[in-house]
Amino acid sequence: MKKIMLFLTCLFACTTLFAQLQSDNPMKTGMDSIVDKAARAYMKDSARVGLSIGYITAGKSYLYNYGETAPGSHQLPTAQSIYEIGSITKTFTGLLVAHAIMEGKMKITDDIRKYLPGNYPNLQYPNGSPVKLGYLLAHTAQFPYTFDTSPATAPANEAAFLQNIQAIHLDSLKTIRYSYSNVGYQLLGYMLEQLYHLSYMELVRKYITGPLQMEHTRLNYAAPEAAQLLQGYNPDRKAAPPTASVLPGAGNLHSNTPDMLKYIQYQLAENDPAVKLTHRIIYGNIDEDAIGFQWSVGKTRGWDYYTRADGGTKGFRSFCVLYPDWQAGIILLSNQTDNSAGGGLYGITVAILNGFKQQAAGFNHK
Numbered sequence: 001m002k003k004i005m006l007f008l009t010c011l012f013a014c015t016t017l018f019a020q021l022q023s024d025n026p027m028k029t030g031m032d033s034i035v036d037k038a039a040r041a042y043m044k045d046s047a048r049v050g051l052s053i054g055y056i057t058a059g060k061s062y063l064y065n066y067g068e069t070a071p072g073s074h075q076l077p078t079a080q081s082i083y084e085i086g087s088i089t090k091t092f093t094g095l096l097v098a099h100a101i102m103e104g105k106m107k108i109t110d111d112i113r114k115y116l117p118g119n120y121p122n123l124q125y126p127n128g129s130p131v132k133l134g135y136l137l138a139h140t141a142q143f144p145y146t147f148d149t150s151p152a153t154a155p156a157n158e159a160a161f162l163q164n165i166q167a168i169h170l171d172s173l174k175t176i177r178y179s180y181s182n183v184g185y186q187l188l189g190y191m192l193e194q195l196y197h198l199s200y201m202e203l204v205r206k207y208i209t210g211p212l213q214m215e216h217t218r219l220n221y222a223a224p225e226a227a228q229l230l231q232g233y234n235p236d237r238k239a240a241p242p243t244a245s246v247l248p249g250a251g252n253l254h255s256n257t258p259d260m261l262k263y264i265q266y267q268l269a270e271n272d273p274a275v276k277l278t279h280r281i282i283y284g285n286i287d288e289d290a291i292g293f294q295w296s297v298g299k300t301r302g303w304d305y306y307t308r309a310d311g312g313t314k315g316f317r318s319f320c321v322l323y324p325d326w327q328a329g330i331i332l333l334s335n336q337t338d339n340s341a342g343g344g345l346y347g348i349t350v351a352i353l354n355g356f357k358q359q360a361a362g363f364n365h366k
Helices: 002-019 030-043 086-102 133-137 158-166 182-196 200-209 257-269 273-278 341-360
Strands: 050-057 060-067 296-299 305-312 317-323 328-334
Touching: 030 050, 030 060, 030 341, 050 257, 050 341, 060 257, 086 133, 086 182, 086 200, 086 273, 086 305, 086 317, 133 182, 158 182, 182 200, 257 273, 257 317, 257 328, 305 341, 317 341, 328 341
Parallel strands: none
Antiparallel strands: 050 060, 050 328, 296 305, 305 317, 317 328
């Protein structure tokens, strides 16, 4: 009897906590219910803090928020809440490279040393072949994952970064293979700055956020908008340090759900030839998760084509996925991260995709 009473007490406590999760979900449609169930399953983990969800389907946008902006704040995130988007930034960098290619300023087969000051005899493989632009875009250059292994080795500026680039030794290459590298995209951002004589943020504003009126997607913020910038939290719900904005091409942008939905709509339309180019497969097989200009391109278990990118920093986790066949897309932004956060966000995208399919079949649309 005591065990039964203890079980019921725990069940009641868990149910109460689950029900008390803050949300602005109106719970008026079948899709609202699908999102709510998936979001609550994710937020059930006691380490979670805040979650913002946005999706586009049938040309319409929907936004939801769950949790808190900070532990114990009881303040719900809003559409104006700004998150670090991590490596989703790389899709912006890839798009800038695509614009340079469309303008005839770059070629995907170019030796990257063409865009670097000084000499880099080390940036070639044992057979004498150079590191090509496409290798950086698809993470097949065999560059280090990061230089930031400790405060002592983290590049403090461009000069230190280039010294580390000069120290790369490409002696292990047998065949070009996938090996994810933040360093490669940091270098791409630097190369673009050298090519255009503009800062990375100026290029993002010129080619992407300006035309799309993504007014809240930036590297840095001033008052009063800085008040919307969320603090990120680590697996222990402790405040995590913000991502430094030195060499930002790999993962330093911030955004909110309305801006990212504009970006998703732009990506889905593919009216811009540069956007279409970024979805082109550079490495791999579409049946086994291929790689474009940072985007992963493949098929779900249900044979639905996807183009997706995710991001993670010391205090944030994000997920962006496009479903071209359904002309639908999803953005998920969380200001807490741990080892299970990525898989949990992926689970939300699966649930929402299934909702799209049910909706298309005539269910859950009211």
